[in-house]
Amino acid sequence: MSSIDTGASSASTSDLSVLRLLRPGPGAGAALTAAIAAATALPLAAPQVTRRFVDDAIGGASTRHLTLVALAYLGLAVAGQAARMVTAWLASRLAWDGTNRLRERLTGHALGLDLAFHGRHTPGELIERVDGDVVAVADFVVAFLLDVVASVLLLAGVIVVVFAVDWRIGAVLLMYCLLIGYGMARAQRLAVPSAARSRAASATLFGTLEERLAGAEDLRANGAGEHTVRRFHQVAAALFQAERRDARIGTTLLAGTSVAFAAGTAIMLGLAAWTVQAGTLTVGTAVLLFQYTLMVRAPFERLIDQIRQYQAALAGLARIAALLAERPALTPGTRPLPATGPLGLRVEGVAFGYPDDDEQVLSGIDVTLAPGETLGLVGRTGSGKTTLARLVLRLHDPVEGAVRVGGVDLREADPHALRTRIGVVTQDVQLFAASVRDNLTLFRPSPGDERLMEVLHGVGLGEWAAGLPDGLGTELRGVSAGQAQLIAFARAFLADPGLVVLDEASSRLDPATERRIEDSVGRLLHGRTAVIIAHRLSSLSRVDKIAVLDHGKIVEYGRRDELAADPDSRFGRLLDLAGVSR
Ligand SMILES: Nc1ncnc2c1ncn2[C@@H]1O[C@H](COP(=O)(O)OP(=O)(O)OP(=O)(O)O)[C@@H](O)[C@H]1O
Ligand SMILES: [Mg+2]
Structure with a gap:
């Protein structure tokens, strides 16, 4: 930490x-x-x-x-x-x-x-x-x-x-203020730790509550509700005790302060009465002194409050x-990427390990895609596919080697160009409690509803969007995992990117929907370079090249049709295993 x-x-x-x-x-x-x-x-x-x-x-x-x-x-x-x-x-x-x-x-x-x-x-x-x-x-x-x-x-x-x-009364008042100030500061040393304890207990209560509510679905499905409530009761009891102690100290301090001020006021009143009788002060001046004494209390109380x-x-x-x-x-670069058209991709001798982790996740990765070419990236879970995708998006820099997009080393590329020219659909799609429009544009200025609808049609959400009660201004809620993924597709293609990274993008779609949108995604990918990560090999039927990753290394790399035709290739055997025709 x-x-x-x-x-x-x-x-x-x-x-x-x-x-x-x-x-x-x-x-x-x-x-x-x-x-x-x-x-x-x-x-x-x-x-x-x-x-x-x-x-x-x-x-x-x-x-x-x-x-x-x-x-x-x-x-x-x-x-x-x-x-x-x-x-x-x-x-x-x-x-x-x-x-x-x-x-x-x-x-x-x-x-x-x-x-x-x-x-x-x-x-x-x-x-x-x-x-x-x-x-x-x-x-x-x-x-x-x-x-x-x-x-x-x-x-x-x-x-x-x-x-x-009257300097004598002034001196008494000064002494009195100093005494009160000292006493209050001492008393505060008691009160502050107790207040801190009750704040900590309250943080624990809310933390527990937040976690349990977030997990409500799992807790209920597993019948853990009763235990959760009992545990919650214990946490609430701890807060009650801490608060009670804090309140007791607070009340005692308040009572003590009130007595001290009452005593002070009485002393000042006595002093004033005495001086009036002695003939040194007028009655009006005695009233004045009394009023000033009363005025001392509020500032003191506010000061003490501030110490906490x-x-x-x-x-x-x-x-x-x-x-x-x-x-x-990552320090941002300044070089622009080509503003239009598909972007070539070169991954040259790349090695990478996550920070705070000694393990090498990728090593010796070489991939070249001409503008417009598509690569299918396959490999077992944990083999490093998503990690390679993150390097292509420059969410991390490689430890060795370089990633070039459109001929520009990503370390030198202007981050704005990078984010607009490279589109991505990730494994877990993040949706926001905002309108459909904002979820598509990610809160950037909208290119207009017409364009948004066009893209939604493109990914097969046209009918769904047409049925929204407030059009694209409808708040997005209650969408299925598959619909969420389609929204992510629309998001990725909205900016007309030259390079697209799809990481398990169709993993949550049912086979019928997947087939239905395969054509539209195929159309959307037309004229763009793409890296497509997929467990389901059937979704890689149209890619130009295949790279097979294993333990962070590329163990097979070539044109899809050649690998599929080669009876001894790993990809060919994977296709056979999956029951997909070569
Ligand atoms: N943020 C991270 N921090 C540290 N290690 C990570 C991180 N993300 C992934 N790893 C590790 O890097 C290795 C490769 O993970 P990666 O997510 O790239 O695999 P993947 O091929 O995408 O797997 P899957 O098919 O399950 O999505 C794994 O060993 C994983 O534990
Ligand atoms: Mg992954």
């Missing part, structure tokens, strides 16, 4: 470069700064107005004057709330923009990495990177701006203002950076 699985607990400089993707534009940044400043300053000003009101009221000011002061207070309160709303709105927009940028970047990056990488990482793992980690990081960045920056500013503001009113998220964000940041640092093993 590579490094993206390890959640390192400290961020390096390259990790921090991920944050650049979350950075807002200069305009949005300035607006956010202004909003945060207003959201901090306005609540700080409100108690000043209250003091004025109380002192003026005691001093016997007119009702008109008091109403004006009260209105000013109201205005401040409304403006303060508005500033907070604008800040929250700006910050969440920033988070969405940033999250989307980061997700897009990661998705594109992961799709651009080659098969060797995807062999090492499951889709589930990558989803966790692109979704879970990105959200943790983006959430933290927003929370950092909203909660950490705003809270620290507000706390500092309160302490400074209280110092200015901070750790998750840091781990997420390290994993995202590690994923972005992964480089494809």
Whole structure:
């Protein structure tokens, strides 16, 4: 397993470069700064107005004057709330923009990495990177701006203002804040591991659920439902215990915090009362101090909350950076392939073994196809047929030798030309929960429904397509394995490729359908070079050449008619064994 699985607990400089993707534009940044400043300053000003009101009221000011002061207070309160709303709105927009940028970047990056990488990482793992980690990081960045920056500013503001009113009370407030901060940080050390335990239990529960649901068909068919439910019950019980423990700690902390704040408020109230009686402060100032003391609580609570998220964000940041640092093993070339017509294929002295695997899967492979020629590739299961096909598609590079298509070494070929000029139907067809149209074009711009229908007719799906309720816009679901394969045929021929690789492409079709589409595929292959891999030898009746693979080596290679005519050839004997006429 590579490094993206390890959640390192400290961020390096390259990790921090991920944050650049979350950075807002200069305009949005300035607006956010202004909003945060207003959201901090306005609540700080409100108690000043209250003091004025109380002192003026005691001093016997007119009702008109008091109403004006009260209105000013109201205005401040409304403006303060508005500033907070604008800040929250700006910050969440920033988070969405940033999250989307980061997700897009990661998705594109992961799709651009080659098969060797995807062999090492499951889709589930990558989803966790692109979704879970990105959200943790983006959430933290927003929370950092909203909660950490705003809270620290507000706390500092309160302490400074209280110092200015009465330095002795300011000093007491400062001491009190430091004590509370210390106590909360200590208590958090208890809470964080327990929260982590309950998150892990929840991940196990969902992992189990996902796996069991995905295997529902097999589980039911084998009567394993009851056992599965019992096992699930155990996992759920573990989550319950972890959550209960976490909740107990959480509630205790909350109660402790409330008592601490109540005690602090009482102390401040007592102090204020004492100074008022001593005649050093007015009643209005005492009310002001009391209000400031109350204001200290919320920022503290938000700060403590952030400590939990901070750790998750840091781990997420390290994993995202590690994923972005992964480089494809195949470097793209720039040479174009001939834009039209069939492409010749030359496989020259090719040897190959899968990365992280010492075994040689292919060796000494030489194949030459002139433009328009077709090759039938046969051999026992595991002999290396699909592997050779992958080299022709440049999903891997050969360890020795070269694969040339249209005279261009694939290592130098422009990847875009490669993907459009070479078509493929693989052993396991991947369909998407999307419209028939998108499944054919693979989400690329459509060449028009007429052309799509033409290709569907070509592979024998014309009637099926005509019966779709919303035409090609119908969501694709419930197709049989054979229909899926026909859709894959249509997909491969849509771009009018010059070289086609069909890997067991007709293996799931019933004999009648296979015969029916044999003609249309034959027509589609006309004027194209093709490599056709087949276990069923009857589907190789029209190919020009045959190569027999055995343990990664070509043990027989020649023109089909000559091999079929040769009584001693392996291919001839295979035909006899399969009961196919020579
Ligand atoms: N992604 C992979 N990583 C490592 N080894 C692989 C991988 N794919 C295939 N192999 C190994 O390479 C060898 C050739 O496999 P390949 O899939 O090319 O055979 P095949 O001839 O297509 O077989 P089949 O007829 O069953 O499709 C096998 O020993 C297989 O175990
Ligand atoms: Mg295969």
